[in-house]
Amino acid sequence: MKKNMSFVLMALFAIVFAACSKSADSPTTPPQSDNAAKVREYILKLGFPENQIVEHPTEFMVEGDISFPKNMKVPEGNLKSEQYYTGSTVTNVTNIRLKVDASLSGLSSEINSAIAQWNAIPNCSVNWVLTPTGPYDVLMTNANLGNGVCGAGTFPTNGVVGNLIRINAAYIAGNNFAQRARTICHELGHNISLRHTNWAAAGENPPGIDVPGVPGTDASSLMNAGQCGIGATVLSAKDILAAQSLYP
Ligand SMILES: [Zn+2]
Structure with a gap:
């Protein structure tokens, strides 16, 4: 964002x-x-x-x-882009184990809030589970991403959930609680393959592909780009439909 x-x-x-x-x-x-x-x-x-x-x-x-x-494992074979989502959906895990680095301990309430939004979606097979110790699927850590970048997610590849989320904690510190949680909620969405809902207005390529049954733009989407600090703080009705469509 x-x-x-x-x-x-x-x-x-x-x-x-x-x-x-x-x-x-x-x-x-x-x-x-x-x-x-x-x-x-x-x-x-x-x-x-x-x-x-x-x-x-x-x-x-x-x-x-x-x-x-640069050290990621590049998927082999034919690629297909699939909402505004891309790469592949997550198929290797349904309860995604998230380890939060100690560098983000100051944002634990915001992280809990963001996870709770995804996990509250009914009829969605993918959930986030905090894993303080032990093996994990996704690491969330603090990182200085430079001025203007609030967080960074990683798309899934070959069905494997994106394994890293970085949050620019110092940069979003000036935002209110709901907006800090939004940044985290937004990056969680990328790691389960959601693209930016406003990819077209944002000039992004390749064109986003509609999530089956959930076409079009959505001003209320938490997955809109370029809205750190000012965007939707609650997953929209269409965000929820998209998650249900991708992960029935
Ligand atoms: Zn984004």
């Missing part, structure tokens, strides 16, 4: 132009970069345009708050 999209986009373009001047496919690419090149190819195959891919030392970012780690 972004507070100031134009500023962020300008910064992104500057970085992308710099990144474009070197070939990711060069045979001289050192071995440790091989997987990063595969990840970049995968992002392109998903349909995201080159100029929306922002390279960071350990990851690529698209649409402001979606992370593709």
